[in-house]
Amino acid sequence: MSAHHGSLMSLLYGTLAVLLVASAVAFALRLKKGEDDLLVENLTDRINAWWVMAGVLGLAFWMGRPGVVILFALCSFAALREFVTLTNVKRADTWMLAALFYVALPLQYWAIWTDWYGFSSIFIPVYVFLAMPILSAIRGETDNFLIRIAEVQWAAMIAIYCVSYIPALLSLEIAGYEGHNILLIAFLVIVVQASDVLQYVWGKLTGKHKIAPRLSPSKTVEGFAGGVLSATLLGACLWWITPFGFLQAALMALIIAVMGFFGGLVLSAVKRDRGVKDWGATIAGHGGFIDRLDSLIFAAPVFFHLTRYFWTV
C-alpha cells in the first residue's frame, strides 16, 4: 500500500462516522414526524445516496489513478448527457454531438491519464471549440446556429473540461508530496461537498434573508455564511492531508467553498432559464449528476491552478 494509505483510512472512518450520525438523525426524525413526511423522505433519500456516492468514491480512491480517471470520465459523460438534453440542438448537430461524446470526451481523459497537461489544458477551449461549429456548419442548418453552438460549447466546458480538473490534480508535482496527490482530490471533494451540505443545514436552521430568490429560493445569507465558514474550518482541520499549512488550507477551503457556492448559483440560473427543477433524476433525492457536481465544476479549476502556481516545482 502507498504512503497515503493511513490518511485515506482516517478520512474513510471520518466519513463513515458522519454518515452514521446523519442516518441516525434521519431515522430519529422519521420516528418523530412519521413515514409520510416529505422533507424527511427527501432527507433519507439524500443520505442514502451519500452512502452510495461515498462508497463509489472510496472504491475509486482505493483503485488509484485508473479508478479516479474512469469515475470522473463517467461523471462527465452523465453530466454532458444532462446538459445537451436542455439545449436547442437539432438533427444537424448530430455529428458535432457524436464527436463530443465519443471522441473529445475520451481524448480529454486520455490526456489526463497520461499527465499531458499541455494538451488537456487547451484541447477543449481551442480545438474542440473550433471543430464543433465546423461539424455543424457542414450540415447546412442555419436556424439558431449561434445559439446551438454556444450552448454545446458551454456544455463541453462545464461537463468535460471543468470536471476533468478533478482527476488532473493527480498530475501535479509537489515537492515532498509525491504519491499523495489523491489526497488533494479528497480535500477538494470533502470541502466542497461539506460546504454544500453545511449551507443546507445552516440555511434550514437559521436562514432568513434570501440571496437570490429568483434563482434559488433555498439559498440564504445565513446559510451561505454559516456553510462557507464551517467548511473553511473543516478544510483548515484537514491541513495534514495537504501540502498546505493550517492557514493556507483554510484560505484554500474558503476559496473553493465560495467558488462552489457560485457554481451552484450559476447552474441554478441555467435550470430556471430552461424551466426545470433538477438536471435529471439519476441520483435519488439529489436530482441529476450536475445537481451534485455543480459546485465542484466551479471550484476544481481554480483549486488546480492555485495549487499548481504556488506549490508545484
Next chain:
Amino acid sequence: MPLLARFTAIAIIGFSRFITAVKGLWPGGVKHQGQAIYFANHTSNGDFVLLWTVLGAMRRKTRPVAAADYWLTSPLRRFIGEQVFNAVLIQRDPEKRTQDPIDQMLEALDDGYSLIIFPEGQRNGTDEILLPFKPGIYHLAEKRPDVPLVPAWIENLNRVLPKGEVIPVPFICTVRFGASMHLEKGESKAGFLKRAEDMVLVLGPEGITP
C-alpha cells in the same frame, strides 16, 4: 427465454440506459399493476425498448406489437424480434396477410400478456406531434373491455437517433404514463380514437404533467 436471447435483452437494456438514462414516470408515482395495453407515440425503432426498460420485471409478461415486414427481413432482426422482444409480429400490408392482426393481439391478451402498441401505425417522421390513430386500438378496447388501456408519452428518443442518422447520441429520455382508460358505453369509434389521442397528447410537451 433461451440464454442467448436473455443476454441480448440485458445488453440492449444496458445500452439504452447508458444512452438515455430513461426514467418511467407514473401517475402518483405508482406503477400500473396487472395486465394492460400500453399505447404510445412512435418516433423511433427504439420506442418499445424504452417502454420495456421502464416496465422492469413486468416486461416478461409484456409483448410489443411490431411490423412483420420490418422484423422478419434479416436473420438478426428476426432473432431480436421473435426471441428477444417476443413481439407479436403483424403484417401491415393487407395483401400479404395470412392472419388478422387483431386476432393475433387478442390471442396474446388471452394468454395473459400485456401489449405495447403504437396506434399511429408507423414512425412519425413529420413535424406533427402525433399522427391520427388507426382503428386497431378501438377494436381491442371493444373486444376485451376488461383490459385497461394505459397511455404513454416517450420523450426525446427521436433526438437520440433521428430518422436517417446512424450514430445514436446520448439524451435523457423519459416515458410518462397516464391514467388508464376504457371504452365508454355507447362511445363511437371516432370519439374513442380522439379521446385516446388526447390521453397521449396531454402527456406530451404541450400537455400537463400528471
